[in-house]
Amino acid sequence: MQNSYDFSPTLRSPSVSPTRLGQGRTRPGVMVPASTSLGSLPTPSPSDENVPPSKTDDYASSSLAYDLIRYTPAPTVILDASLLVRHVSDSYVTASGARDRDQLLGRHADIIFDSNFTIPAFTAAGKAVKAARNTAQLQQVKVVTDTVSAWHMRAIPIIRHESLRCIQMEFLDVTEEHQRQLELRERSYQNETFRILVETVKDYAIFMLDPTGHVATWNAGAQRFKGYTPLEIIGKHFSTFYSQEDRDKDKPARELRDALRDGRCEDEGWRFRKDGSKFWANVVITPVYKEGVLLGFSKVTRDLTERRKTEKSLxxxxxxxxxxxxxxxxxxxxxxxxxxxxxxxxxxxxxxxxxxxxxxxxxxxxxxxxxxxxxLINDILDYEKLASGSFSITHDIISVAGIIQSVVRAHQACHRPEVTMEIFLDEKLPRSAEGDSLRYRQIVQNLLSNATKFTETGYIRILARLQSEDHENFTILTEVVDTGIGIPAGGSNTLFTPFTQFDNSATKRYKGTGLGLSISKSLAELMGGNIGFHPNPEGRGSVFWFTAKLKKCKQLKALDALQENMQELKLPAPTLVNPMETLKALAASKRLLLAEDNLINRKVMLRMLAGLGFEKVDTAIDGKEAVTKALQEPAPYDLILMDVNMPIQDGVSATKELRAKGLQVPIVAMTANALKGQAESYIAKGMSGYIAKPVDRNLLVELLLGYLQRKSPG
Amino acid sequence: MSASDDKSGDIMSIPGAEDQIDPATFEQILEMDDDDAEREFSKSIVYDFFGQADTTFKKMDKELEKKEDKYLKELSELGHFLKGSSATLGLTKVKDSCEKIQHYGQLKDDSGTKDITEEQAQEKLGTIIKQAKTEFKEVKEILKEFYKDDDA
CATH class of the missing domain: 1.20.5 (Single alpha-helices involved in coiled-coils or other helix-helix interfaces)
Known part of the structure; x- marks a missing residue:
C-alpha cells in the first residue's frame, strides 16, 4: 500500500503570511537557539508582545523548555523558520536511528527528512513542515508505510507576533493503534456485512429466539417462508410455527432443551405459515452464548418441500x-x-x-x-410375491402339532443316521386354530431343511409351545434347535436378507438360493409373528425360532359352521317368490348330469331332483363316465352335479379335464369334506360352486336356481 | 317342514333314535315318499343302505385282516363311501364312525389333523369298525321298527 497522507489542518491560528523568520543559528554544538522561545508558547501575554527574542538563554539545561524538548517521549524536532533543525529530543534521536544529535542539528529539514533514517515517510514530513510554514497552520499527517508501521506527525507552527518562530515536529508511532483501528474497522465491516447478509437472505429463514423461545429477530427469508412481517412475529413464541399436534407433544420446548443439552438440535418436519399452509422444513436450533451467558437461540429453517417432492418422486x-x-x-x-x-x-x-x-x-x-x-422357482416366486406385497395369508383350520409331525416325517428320510430328530410339543398347543397351514408348514419346512442340511452329527429338535393366548389369538412359538455348523459371529445380521448365504465360496458345499430364511421371515410377519436366531446354548449349532398368531376357532369344526350356515339359509325361505316353484317351472326343460358313485346317494339325489321337476337327469358312477357323457356332441347338459370322491377318476380331476376340453356348463361339487379351504380349492380347480353332503334340498334349490336362471334369463 | 306332523309316527320317538339320527336329514328323505303310509321310496333307500353297510363292513374286515398292499387306503375309501350314504340318511353316529375310519386309513387322528402311526391306525381301525357295526345294528333296529318290519 502506498503511503497515505492525511493533511488535516485542525488548528487554525490567525492567518499569517509566510514570512521568513529564521534567525541564524548560534554556535554549532550548543543547543541553544536564541531565536526560539519555548517557555511561554501557549499564551503569549500582552506584555510579551513587543519583546524581541529573549536575550536570556531559554534553553538552558535547567529550563523547562529544555526538559520539554529534550525529554519528551514523543520524538520531536524543532525547526526554525528556515527549516533548519534547532533542537531534537532524545527520543527522536533514538527513533530516527541517527548516530548522534550532531548529525541532525543545523541541518535543513529536506536533508534530515531523508529516507536514510529509520523513521519512515519523511517525504510526508517534509511536505507537512512546508505546509505548516506556508500556511501557518497546524498540520497533522498520518502515514502508514509499506511495512505496516503507522506514524502520526504533527507540524506545529509556532507564531509570535505574526511571525513564524519555529516549527515543532512530532513523530508519534501509532502503529499499534493503527492496527487496532484496522481490526476494528474490519470487524465492524464484517458485522455489518453479516447483518445485511442475514437480513437479506431469502432462501433461509434465519432468526434469533430469546432464551425463552420468543422471536427476537426476523429476516427476509423468514418473512418469505412463513409469511409474517417482523412486526407481526417479533415477541411471539416460536411454537407458533408448529402444528397443534407438535405443540401438544411439547416439541418446541423439547427442541430448545435438546439444543441446550447437545449444543444443537436438528429436526425435519412440517411447519406452518401464517396463512395456515404447511411446508416441509429442516430446522437447526443452536444456542447462542456470549461470555458464558445464554443470549438465546439461532434458528435456521430451510424449506425442503421441493426436495421432499423430488425425493418422493424418486x-x-x-x-x-x-x-x-x-x-x-x-x-x-x-x-x-x-x-x-x-x-x-x-x-x-x-x-x-x-x-x-x-x-x-x-x-x-x-x-x-x-x-x-x-x-428354486417356487422360492423366487414366493419371494417376489412377498416383496410385491401381493402375498396373502389364508385362514383355514390348522393343527400345529399335525404339521410339525408331518414335516418331520418327511425329513426322516433325508437326515443323516448320526443325527437324531426329536419333537417336543407343548400339551397346551391348540388342537385346531385358524391360520394358514400351508405357510406355517413352509416355515417349519424351511427351518428344518436348513437344520438337516447343516447338521452332520448330534440332534435336531423341533419344539412348539403356546407362548401366549388372549381371547382372540394363540401365539405359537416354534423352535428348531440343531447341533450343526452354526452361524459365524457377525453373520446373524444378514441371515434374513434375501439372496445371502454364508458359504459363498466357489466350492459351495450347500446348495440353495439364499431365499429360504428371508421368505420365512416375511411369512412369519404375515402371520403376525416374528423370526429370529440365537446360537444353541448347549454349545455347537443354532436355534431358529419363529412365532405365529393363530386365531381361535369360533366353532369346534368348520363343518359345524357350514351346517349352521345352512340352518341360517333355511330361515329366509318364505320369500315373495317361492324359489321351489320357480325352479320347478324351469326344471322341465333342463338336463342334468349327476356323477355319484354311491348308489344310495345317487338314488336320493335323483329322487330329490325329480321332486324338483327335473325330468332329464343322467347319472355317471365315476368321474371317467361323467367326462365321457358330458363331452357328447351336442353338449347334452345344462349343469353337472359332481361328487368329489369317486373311484377311477375323482370329481376334481374330471372337472379339470372337462374345463381343459372347453366345457363351460356349471359344475357343482358335492362333498362331505366341506372344510372351508377345501371348498374354495374346488372352485379354484374349475368347479362353479359346491354343496355340502348330505345335500340339503333348500340349499340345492337355491344353488340350481342361481345357475340355471343365470344361464337363461327370462 | 317339521317331522312332528307325521301321521305314520315320528321316528324320533323311538328310543335311541335321538342319538343315532339327524331328524332334519332323515325327514328330507321321508318327504320324498309319494305316500306317507307306504313310504316306498325311503324304505327302499334305507334297505339299500342296510345291504350296502353289510357289504362294506365285510370288505373292511377283509382288508384289515389281510393287510395287503394299500389296505389302509382301501379302508379309508370304504369309510368315505359309507360315510356318504349314512350322511345322506342322517345316520349321524354311523357317519361319524365312518369318518374316523376314513381318517385312520389316512394315518390321521379322529379329527383328521394329527398324524398317527400305522400301528396306531390298525388298532384304532379295529376298534372303530367294531363300534360302527354296533352303531349300525342299533340304528338298523330303530329303522326297522319305524318301517314296522319284523323279519330279516
Whole structure:
C-alpha cells in the first residue's frame, strides 16, 4: 500500500503570511537557539508582545523548555523558520536511528527528512513542515508505510507576533493503534456485512429466539417462508410455527432443551405459515452464548418441500421399477413352473415304467434336479410375491402339532443316521386354530431343511409351545434347535436378507438360493409373528425360532359352521317368490348330469331332483363316465352335479379335464369334506360352486336356481 | 317342514333314535315318499343302505385282516363311501364312525389333523369298525321298527 497522507489542518491560528523568520543559528554544538522561545508558547501575554527574542538563554539545561524538548517521549524536532533543525529530543534521536544529535542539528529539514533514517515517510514530513510554514497552520499527517508501521506527525507552527518562530515536529508511532483501528474497522465491516447478509437472505429463514423461545429477530427469508412481517412475529413464541399436534407433544420446548443439552438440535418436519399452509422444513436450533451467558437461540429453517417432492418422486420411480422387476420375476417363475410340473409328472410316470437300473438312476437324477429347480422357482416366486406385497395369508383350520409331525416325517428320510430328530410339543398347543397351514408348514419346512442340511452329527429338535393366548389369538412359538455348523459371529445380521448365504465360496458345499430364511421371515410377519436366531446354548449349532398368531376357532369344526350356515339359509325361505316353484317351472326343460358313485346317494339325489321337476337327469358312477357323457356332441347338459370322491377318476380331476376340453356348463361339487379351504380349492380347480353332503334340498334349490336362471334369463 | 306332523309316527320317538339320527336329514328323505303310509321310496333307500353297510363292513374286515398292499387306503375309501350314504340318511353316529375310519386309513387322528402311526391306525381301525357295526345294528333296529318290519 502506498503511503497515505492525511493533511488535516485542525488548528487554525490567525492567518499569517509566510514570512521568513529564521534567525541564524548560534554556535554549532550548543543547543541553544536564541531565536526560539519555548517557555511561554501557549499564551503569549500582552506584555510579551513587543519583546524581541529573549536575550536570556531559554534553553538552558535547567529550563523547562529544555526538559520539554529534550525529554519528551514523543520524538520531536524543532525547526526554525528556515527549516533548519534547532533542537531534537532524545527520543527522536533514538527513533530516527541517527548516530548522534550532531548529525541532525543545523541541518535543513529536506536533508534530515531523508529516507536514510529509520523513521519512515519523511517525504510526508517534509511536505507537512512546508505546509505548516506556508500556511501557518497546524498540520497533522498520518502515514502508514509499506511495512505496516503507522506514524502520526504533527507540524506545529509556532507564531509570535505574526511571525513564524519555529516549527515543532512530532513523530508519534501509532502503529499499534493503527492496527487496532484496522481490526476494528474490519470487524465492524464484517458485522455489518453479516447483518445485511442475514437480513437479506431469502432462501433461509434465519432468526434469533430469546432464551425463552420468543422471536427476537426476523429476516427476509423468514418473512418469505412463513409469511409474517417482523412486526407481526417479533415477541411471539416460536411454537407458533408448529402444528397443534407438535405443540401438544411439547416439541418446541423439547427442541430448545435438546439444543441446550447437545449444543444443537436438528429436526425435519412440517411447519406452518401464517396463512395456515404447511411446508416441509429442516430446522437447526443452536444456542447462542456470549461470555458464558445464554443470549438465546439461532434458528435456521430451510424449506425442503421441493426436495421432499423430488425425493418422493424418486422413491416412487424406484418402487415402480422394483415392482416391475418383481412382477417380471413372478411371471417368469410362474411361466417356468408350468412346464416344470409337466416335466416332473412325466418323470414320475417314466419311473413307473420298466427301466433298467442305469436308466432308473439317470431318471432319478433328472427328477432330483427337477425338484431342486422347482423349489428354486417356487422360492423366487414366493419371494417376489412377498416383496410385491401381493402375498396373502389364508385362514383355514390348522393343527400345529399335525404339521410339525408331518414335516418331520418327511425329513426322516433325508437326515443323516448320526443325527437324531426329536419333537417336543407343548400339551397346551391348540388342537385346531385358524391360520394358514400351508405357510406355517413352509416355515417349519424351511427351518428344518436348513437344520438337516447343516447338521452332520448330534440332534435336531423341533419344539412348539403356546407362548401366549388372549381371547382372540394363540401365539405359537416354534423352535428348531440343531447341533450343526452354526452361524459365524457377525453373520446373524444378514441371515434374513434375501439372496445371502454364508458359504459363498466357489466350492459351495450347500446348495440353495439364499431365499429360504428371508421368505420365512416375511411369512412369519404375515402371520403376525416374528423370526429370529440365537446360537444353541448347549454349545455347537443354532436355534431358529419363529412365532405365529393363530386365531381361535369360533366353532369346534368348520363343518359345524357350514351346517349352521345352512340352518341360517333355511330361515329366509318364505320369500315373495317361492324359489321351489320357480325352479320347478324351469326344471322341465333342463338336463342334468349327476356323477355319484354311491348308489344310495345317487338314488336320493335323483329322487330329490325329480321332486324338483327335473325330468332329464343322467347319472355317471365315476368321474371317467361323467367326462365321457358330458363331452357328447351336442353338449347334452345344462349343469353337472359332481361328487368329489369317486373311484377311477375323482370329481376334481374330471372337472379339470372337462374345463381343459372347453366345457363351460356349471359344475357343482358335492362333498362331505366341506372344510372351508377345501371348498374354495374346488372352485379354484374349475368347479362353479359346491354343496355340502348330505345335500340339503333348500340349499340345492337355491344353488340350481342361481345357475340355471343365470344361464337363461327370462 | 317339521317331522312332528307325521301321521305314520315320528321316528324320533323311538328310543335311541335321538342319538343315532339327524331328524332334519332323515325327514328330507321321508318327504320324498309319494305316500306317507307306504313310504316306498325311503324304505327302499334305507334297505339299500342296510345291504350296502353289510357289504362294506365285510370288505373292511377283509382288508384289515389281510393287510395287503394299500389296505389302509382301501379302508379309508370304504369309510368315505359309507360315510356318504349314512350322511345322506342322517345316520349321524354311523357317519361319524365312518369318518374316523376314513381318517385312520389316512394315518390321521379322529379329527383328521394329527398324524398317527400305522400301528396306531390298525388298532384304532379295529376298534372303530367294531363300534360302527354296533352303531349300525342299533340304528338298523330303530329303522326297522319305524318301517314296522319284523323279519330279516
Amino acid at each position: 422413491i416412487a420411480a424406484y418402487e415402480e421399477a422394483s415392482k416391475l422387476k418383481s412382477e417380471f420375476l413372478a411371471n417368469m417363475s410362474h411361466e417356468i413352473r408350468t412346464p416344470m410340473h409337466g416335466m416332473l409328472s412325466a418323470l414320475t410316470l417314466l419311473l413307473d415304467t420298466k427301466l433298467d437300473s442305469n436308466q432308473r438312476e439317470i431318471t432319478h437324477i433328472v427328477q432330483e434336479s427337477g425338484d431342486v429347480l422347482l423349489q
